[in-house]
Amino acid sequence: MYVIEIFIFFILEGTPDLIPTIYLSKPLLLVPAAVSIAAFELPVCSLFFGVLCGLVIDVGTGGVMGLTSVILGTVCYYESSWNNKYIKNNIYFVLLYSAVSSVAVISLKFFIFYYIRNYGQLLDFYTTHYLPRILYTWAVTPIVYILTMIVSKTYRKNKRKIKVKKRKRAAPSQRSSASRRRAKHLKY
């Protein structure tokens, strides 16, 4: 389910003219997606989806693979660990983690694609292009969080339904054997 969600976000964020451009920037939907998934899952699972989101972002952008995954994997792993140990999962902390990961991921892109290439006007370009992108990415976090929550709940509901179905399927045979035993007992 989450893989499909990630795949859909990847398609949506790259589709031309679909998401409106605000201040020359578009959001990176996969960053809040990774953080939101981590809010509902266990640490290793969160690490896996963080890494996956990072790899997909790197595929979309091109260039060096894996650096975004390190950032998202780490943030998601610790988010999930701390959620399980100390803090009860809620949207405020997801917003906090989303802010941290957005700043880290987008600033990394700035470093790789802009700073290293030495295009000049660093601060000006960061504030006009990258800062709005960070804010936009952070601003869409609640929407992504709600969608991820729906996905997570649907998945868990389906899982429960399947379990109940399995129990029901197993139940008639158990009942019949019990009734047979009861009948035998009555005969004797």
Place this chain on the structure above:
Amino acid sequence: MKVKEQNNFGKVFTTTVIVLLVVAGVTAALGKNIFADFYTWVSKPVQQTAVSINDTSSGSEKTRDELLEENSELRDEINDLVSQVINYDDLKKENEILRKYYGIKDDNPDYKIAVANVIRRDPNDDFYGFTIDKGSRDKISVNDPVITDNGLVGWISEVNVTTSKVTTLLSPDAKVGAMDQKSRDSGIATGSISLSDDGLLELAVISADNKIKPGDIVITTGVGGVYPPDIVIGKVTKLDYDEYDTTPYAVIKPYEDLKSVGDVVVITSFEGQGVVEEASDSDKSSDTDSDSDSE
């Protein structure tokens, strides 16, 4: 038990980070990765579908009843047409694109071209680069020029099996040998950080006594063997001077809107492609000429 679990998590986490760093190192060293090839191969059809759905849905603002009525009418029409035409839409679209680019092929018989559609615009790209639906399977390779019927758009900067990434002329990495069609003043057409957001380029490295005027058309020189000669880049909108070293440059407005281009043509082969040595020699000679002129 909990401590053991935590240790396991820690091991998994450390291993993952190490693996990712190795992957990053390998991809950085090789400049190519199989993961990207595989992922783009999987995602390309879905991305294409998303683009076409977005294209069709953008203009519809009708009520439900109107749509139902239209739907029933269309159903009747479709029943009549289906028997006659099977892949009509696809053929029509392909025909339109080919007709559009027929002129390019007709004027330049030495060109080998591949018509492609834009399937993705990465939100991380600062200079409006995009992904097209053709890759190495269609004989596209890195540095192939990308054009439309309105002129030069950019070049192929990354190739996967089924998709390729295009860097536009708006990028400061663009260095295209260009000249004013009227005055024959040559320079380098390149992207500029201050102009890229307005969709403009600059013609830099032009001589101080140039005769370039606003309204002049700028074309490629073909020097360097990367771009074919005489491809239109854009129109000069104004002449200006660098604020620090007062060297002159011309601002060019491309005929094609590089920020929202939809379908493009990749020139996979042309006469004189990759003739770098000769080109660099001529570059040097032109440089020395200009030096001697300035002296």
